[in-house]
Amino acid sequence: MHTLTFDVAHLLAGSLVLVSFMQLYQDRLYALLNVYALHALVLALSVAWQAYAQNAPHLFVTAAIALIFKAIIIPIALHRIIVRLGIHREIEKVVGVGTAMLLGMGLVALAMVVMLRVTAEADPLAREDLAFALSVVLLGLLMMVTRRNAVSQVVGFMSLENGLVLAATGAKGMPFVVEISVAFSILIAFIVIGIFLFRIRERFDTVDLHALDQSRGERL
Amino acid sequence: MSFDPVVLVLLIPALAGLILATLPGYRLTAGINVLVALATFLVALSLFFGRPQRSAYFHVDDLNNVFIVLTTFVGFTTSVFSASYIGHELETGRLTPTFLRFYHAMYQLLMFAMNLALIANNIGLMWVAIELATLTTVLMVGIYRTPEALEAAWKYFILGSVGIALALFGTILVYMAARPVIGEGPEAMVWTSLIARAAEFDPALLNLAFVFLLLGYGTKVGLAPLHAWLPDAHAEGPTPISAVLSGLLLNVALYALLRFKMLLAVNPASLAPGPLMVTLGLISLVFAAFMLYRRRDIKRMFAYSSIEHMGIITFAFGMGGPLANFAGLLHMTMHSLTKSAIFFAVGHIAQVKGTQRIADMGGLTVTNPVLGWGLVLGVVAIAGLPPLGIFTSEFLVVTSTFARSPWLAMVLVFGLIVGLAALFLRLNGIAFGEPRGPSARTQASYLPMFAHLALVFIAGIYLPPALVGWFQNVAKLLG
Numbered sequence: 037m038h039t040l041t042f043d044v045a046h047l048l049a050g051s052l053v054l055v056s057f058m059q060l061y062q063d064r065l066y067a068l069l070n071v072y073a074l075h076a077l078v079l080a081l082s083v084a085w086q087a088y089a090q091n092a093p094h095l096f097v098t099a100a101i102a103l104i105f106k107a108i109i110i111p112i113a114l115h116r117i118i119v120r121l122g123i124h125r126e127i128e129k130v131v132g133v134g135t136a137m138l139l140g141m142g143l144v145a146l147a148m149v150v151m152l153r154v155t156a157e158a159d160p161l162a163r164e165d166l167a168f169a170l171s172v173v174l175l176g177l178l179m180m181v182t183r184r185n186a187v188s189q190v191v192g193f194m195s196l197e198n199g200l201v202l203a204a205t206g207a208k209g210m211p212f213v214v215e216i217s218v219a220f221s222i223l224i225a226f227i228v229i230g231i232f233l234f235r236i237r238e239r240f241d242t243v244d245l246h247a248l249d250q251s252r253g254e255r256l
Numbered sequence: 257m258s259f260d261p262v263v264l265v266l267l268i269p270a271l272a273g274l275i276l277a278t279l280p281g282y283r284l285t286a287g288i289n290v291l292v293a294l295a296t297f298l299v300a301l302s303l304f305f306g307r308p309q310r311s312a313y314f315h316v317d318d319l320n321n322v323f324i325v326l327t328t329f330v331g332f333t334t335s336v337f338s339a340s341y342i343g344h345e346l347e348t349g350r351l352t353p354t355f356l357r358f359y360h361a362m363y364q365l366l367m368f369a370m371n372l373a374l375i376a377n378n379i380g381l382m383w384v385a386i387e388l389a390t391l392t393t394v395l396m397v398g399i400y401r402t403p404e405a406l407e408a409a410w411k412y413f414i415l416g417s418v419g420i421a422l423a424l425f426g427t428i429l430v431y432m433a434a435r436p437v438i439g440e441g442p443e444a445m446v447w448t449s450l451i452a453r454a455a456e457f458d459p460a461l462l463n464l465a466f467v468f469l470l471l472g473y474g475t476k477v478g479l480a481p482l483h484a485w486l487p488d489a490h491a492e493g494p495t496p497i498s499a500v501l502s503g504l505l506l507n508v509a510l511y512a513l514l515r516f517k518m519l520l521a522v523n524p525a526s527l528a529p530g531p532l533m534v535t536l537g538l539i540s541l542v543f544a545a546f547m548l549y550r551r552r553d554i555k556r557m558f559a560y561s562s563i564e565h566m567g568i569i570t571f572a573f574g575m576g577g578p579l580a581n582f583a584g585l586l587h588m589t590m591h592s593l594t595k596s597a598i599f600f601a602v603g604h605i606a607q608v609k610g611t612q613r614i615a616d617m618g619g620l621t622v623t624n625p626v627l628g629w630g631l632v633l634g635v636v637a638i639a640g641l642p643p644l645g646i647f648t649s650e651f652l653v654v655t656s657t658f659a660r661s662p663w664l665a666m667v668l669v670f671g672l673i674v675g676l677a678a679l680f681l682r683l684n685g686i687a688f689g690e691p692r693g694p695s696a697r698t699q700a701s702y703l704p705m706f707a708h709l710a711l712v713f714i715a716g717i718y719l720p721p722a723l724v725g726w727f728q729n730v731a732k733l734l735g
Contacts, residue, residue, distance in 0.1 A: 150464065151464075200421055200425055204424075209441050210428065210431050212378075215384065223387065223391065227413065230410070
C-alpha cells in the first residue's frame with residue numbers, strides 16, 4: 037500500500053515536471069494554452085491523490101479548483117483573449133528551444149541536488165514532492181524570463197504557481213492550503229482580467245512586453 | 257471582545273472600505289477616509305497601554321506595536337494629504353468620480369491588509385495579507401490608466417507576484433522544518449510557537465527557507481537586484497500611494513523578513529542571516545545612490561532614494577546587535593516620516609507645475625515659498641544632515657559598523673555621500689535659481705508635511721527616554 041501511494045504520487049509529480057518541459061518548447065500560443073491545461077489537469081490529479089493518501093478531504097477542494105478554474109476556465113478565457121486581440125502568431129522567444137531545454141535541465145538538477153540534500157530527514161513522500169515542486173517553480177520562472185509575450189509570461193507564472201500548490205499539498209497537514217489556492221486563483225483571475233481590461237494590445241499595439249519596455253526608465 | 261483593539265484595528269478599515277465603495281461624492285468620502293484613518297490610529301495607540309492576549313492568529317509584541325503605530329499614523333496623515341491632492345486631480349479631470357470611489361475603498365483595504373500583515377501571528381496569514389496589500393497597490397498604481405501607468409502596474413504586478421510566490425515557497429519550507437518538532441496542523445505555522453521551538457528545527461531546511469523568503473519579501477522591500485518595479489510604481493501612481501508605498505508597504509515587507517530572521521537567530525546551527533542582508537543592503541545603497549544622478553522625473557528620483565534607505569535599514573538589521581538594530585529601527589521610523597513628507601510636497605509641486613519633469617521646475621522657493629522650503633527641509637532631512645532625525649540614525653549605523661567592520665563602514669559612507677551629493681545637485685535646480693515652468697495655484701494642505709518634518713526635527717534633537725527604552729527593548733528582541 038505504502039509503496040503504491042508513493043509510486044503514484046511520484047509518477048504524478050514527475051509528470052508535472054515533464055509537462056513543464058513541454059511548455060518550454062511550444063512556439064504557438066494556442067498550443068501553449070493546451071499544454072497549460074494539461075499541466076493544471078496533472079496538478080489536479082496529483083492533489084487529489086495526496087488528498088486520498090493523506091486522508092485529508094479538504095485537499096479535494098484544492099484539486100477541484102485546479103481542475104475547474106485552472107484547467108478549464110482560465111485556458112478558455114485566455115484563448116478568447118488571444119482571438120480578440122489577434123495575436124495567435126508565433127511567440128517571440130529570447131533564447132532558442134535548445135538553450136531553454138538545457139537551462140531547464142540544469143535547473144531541475146539544481147532543484148534535486150538542493151532539496152534532496154536538505155530534506156534528508158523528512159519523510160520520502162514529502163521530500164520527492166518538494167524536489168519536484170521546486171523544479172516546477174524554477175521552470176516556470178525560466179519560462180517567464182525566456183518569453184517576451186505577456187500571455188505566455190502569465191502562463192509561466194501560472195505554472196510556477198502550480199508548483200507552489202504541489203509543494204503545499206506535499207507538506208503533510210499544512211493549514212491554509214485551500215485558502216492559499218483560493219488566494220492564488222484570485223490573483224490569477226486579476227492578471228487575466230488585467231490583460232483583458234487594460235487591453236494591452238489596444239494601448240500598446242502589441243502584447244509583446246518588449247514594446248512596453250520602450251518607455252521604460254526615463255520617458256520625459 | 258468588542259473593545260479588543262486588535263480586532264478594531266482590522267475591523268475599522270475593512271468596514272470603512274466596504275462603506276466607501278458604495279458612497280458617492282468626493283467631499284464626503286474623503287472626509288470619511290480621514291476620520292476612519294484617525295480612528296484606526298487612535299485604536300493603534302491604545303495598544304501601548306493594554307495588550308490583548310495573543311491568540312493563534314493575532315499577537316502584539318514590542319516589535320510589531322512600533323510598526324502598527326507608525327503605519328496607522330502615516331496612514332492618517334496621508335489621508336489628510338490625499339483629500340486635498342485628490343480634490344485637485346478631480347478638478348483637472350485626471351480622475352473621474354467613479355474611480356475616486358474605488359480609490360478610497362482601496363485605500364482602506366490597503367490599510368487593512370498592512371495591519372493584518374503586521375498583527376498576524378501565523379506565517380500563512382501574514383503571507384495572504386501581504387498578497388492582498390500587493391494587489392490593492394497594483395490597482396491603485398494603474399488608476400490613471402495612461403500607458404505609462406498601466407505599464408508600471410503590469411511590471412509591479414508580475415514582479416510582485418513572483419516575489420510573493422517565492423515567499424510562499426519559503427513559508428512552506430518553514431512549515432516543513434517545524435512539522436517534525438511541533439507536529440502537524442495549524443500550530444506549526446503560529447509564529448510564537450515557531451520561535452519557542454526554533455532551536456530544534458532542521459537547520460538545512462531553515463536556511464533554504466530563508467533564502468526564498470529573502471528573495472521573495474526582498475522583492476517587496478525593493479532591494480537592489482529585485483527593485484525594478486519600484487521606481488515605475490512610485491512615479492506613475494497617485495502621489496498619496498507613492499507616500500504609502502515608500503513609507504509603509506516597504507516596511508511591512510521588511511517586517512516579515514525580520515520575523516523570519518529572528519527564527520534563524522534562535523537556531524544555532526543555521527546559517528547567519530546577517531551577511532546576506534548586509535550584502536543586499538549595501539548593493540541597494542550604492543546602486544541607488546548612483547542611480548540618483550540621472551533622474552529626470554522628480555517622483556522617480558525619490559523612489560530611488562527609498563531604495564537607498566531601505567538598503568541602509570536592511571544593512572543595519574543585517575549587522576545585528578543591540579546598537580545596529582536600534583539604529584535600524586530609528587532609521588526606519590525617520591525614513592517613513594521624512595519620505596512621506598517629501599512625497600506630500602512633491603505631489604503638490606507636480607500639481608503646481610503640471611509636470612513631474614525636473615527640468616521644468618525651478619525657483620520653487622520664490623514662486624511657492626511654503627512648498628519650496630518644505631521640499632528643501634525634507635531633502636536636507638533625507639540626505640542625513642544634522643540636526644534632523646535621519647542624521648542621528650545614520651550616524652548610529654555608521655559608528656556601530658566602524659567598531660565592528662571598518663571596511664563595510666567605508667562602503668556605507670561612500671554610498672551615503674554619493675547619494676547626498678546627487679540629491680543636492682537636483683534640489684538646487686528645483687528649489688533655487690530662476691523660476692521655470694508654470695505655477696498654477698493649488699489648495700494644498702501643508703499640515704501633514706510639516707507635522708512629519710517637525711517630528712523628524714524633534715527626534716534629531718531630543719529622543720524621549722521612553723522611546724529610546726522601547727527601541728532598545730525591541731533591538732534586544734531582534735538579536
